[in-house]
Amino acid sequence: MWYVEPDLQDLDISDPGEFEEGPSEFNLELRDLLRRHFEKFDRFDGESYNWLAHYLVFDQAHELDEFWSAKNVLDDLAKLRSRLREADDIIDRLPVPVGDAFRIGALNRSGLLAGDGTVDDSDGRSQERLEQTPYWQAYMAQDKFFKKVHLFLDLIEDAEEKAKEGEPVGKKAIEAWRLVEACVGLCERHPGTIDVPKAMNESGPFYRFLSDIFELFEIEELPTSSYRSWKRYVGR
Missing domain, CATH: 1.10.150 (DNA polymerase; domain 1)
Incomplete structure (x- = not known):
């Protein structure tokens, strides 16, 4: 009997058992x-x-x-550019207390707060533990991304040039x-x-x-x- 054992370093593929919710x-x-x-x-x-x-x-x-439809891909990239710009504009015009709610929410959802709302830092590693929590990582990721989003918009231009090279799909299934x-x-x-x-x-x-x-x-x-x-x- 064979056992299928993948080489996860060679394949960019996740272990089917690594998700808490299990297989779809x-x-x-x-x-x-x-x-x-x-x-x-x-x-x-x-x-x-x-x-x-x-x-x-x-x-x-x-x-x-x-194989891809150059037109469809170019249309999608144009939508991506437009929506990223819109998202960036929305984040910029949020009232400061509302924008700060992202940070506070990530802290509250970290699971590190005690009942009195403080974090135990007796070992001096509370920040390190916070940085390992998913919600804090999500907050920091969006913060870093939108600070550089104008550079990513430049990269979309490169993607558009590549999109034009797609093998025409036509009516192929x-x-x-x-x-x-x-x-x-x-x-x-x-x-x-x-x-x-x-x-x-x-x-x-x-x-x-x-x-x-x-x-x-x-x-x-x-x-x-x-x-x-x-x-x-x-x-x-």
């Missing part, structure tokens, strides 16, 4: 779907299905990232291709499980797997035509 409902559905299609091969233990789901979502989001690519990669990384066919019709293990995945990800294109077009333009 979608990830749980995906995990169960993968179990249905792969458990007959007796290759993975229970925890490995969480990782398989995690990998598939990561791959689907990052595959074929050279890019989201379907990304999902096909992710599913093919998953199967190829685990030989002896679901074979990736050279051609696909409406039968076979890979077709059934891809059909269920398309339904879960709410991809409207047909798995067969998506696989054929992926194979023609992208596939190996």
